[in-house]
């Protein structure tokens with residue numbers, strides 16, 4: 525999907541919500557465990573209940589890989605279900621990959637071609653040749669970690685090198701890479717105060733903003749500093765939505781939680 529198509533969906537649905545499918549087998553309702561594929565059944569129920577209120581889903585690949593072959597099958601079934609039932613939804617493989625060029629090429633093939641995700645999260649640490657293989661696909665994006673939501677972000681990302689923070693170097697340097705128009709960036713909601721300066725470097729690119737909800741980030745702050753005239757934001761929430769209830773009505777409650785966020789987003793969109 526192109527960023528323009530994603531923007532159209534955002535205005536149409538009055539939402540820039542991304543629901544994170546971080547499915548921990550130990551946290552899903554126990555009655556689902558008797559199903560052939562409990563993770564997929566959980567995802568299907570969550571997706572059916574939340575799709576009206578969001579424009580994107582982000583399965584975090586760690587939660588699938590942790591279940592071996594069965595986890596990978598659940599991931600494949602989930603992305604196929606999204607493609608088939610809700611083709612207007614933007615999909616993100618949160619895999620945080622990046623390696624020497626020929627290895628990255630394999631990661632890119634897996635997520636962007638074979639599984640057909642719209643995008644994949646990528647770590648910038650290994651530089652240009654580790655990221656460019658993810659940028660070669662039409663209407664597919666690499667979402668580069670810029671300033672992450674966690675405490676450890678201050679270990680390296682905000683450290684100054686030659687008078688400039690490392691995350692700013694990542695933003696500026698990445699703009700020089702081949703097909704850089706296919707880049708989006710991760711900025712944690714917990715770092716909203718940095719968004720003003722980030723927008724000076726990348727005024728247009730979409731930002732994936734995780735950390736609203738369970739990690740304490742505030743939607744209003746993210747919008748105040750990060751929103752562009754074309755919105756340019758995908759705000760993710762995972763645990764606060766998908767684990768809002770542990771009982772048999774978990775999907776309905778997840779839908780209600782997603783709707784609350786969607787309403788807040790519609791309010792922010794009215795300010796544009």
Ligand SMILES: O=C(O)c1cc(=O)[nH]c(=O)n1[C@@H]1O[C@H](COP(=O)(O)O)[C@@H](O)[C@H]1O
Nearest residue numbers: 584645672673710712734738739761762763
């Ligand atoms: O790339 C990400 O999505 C990501 C980057 C980041 O800086 N912080 C962050 O929390 N994430 C992911 O976003 C999701 C956040 O989940 P919740 O805190 O449960 O909403 C998890 O899948 C994280 O791996």
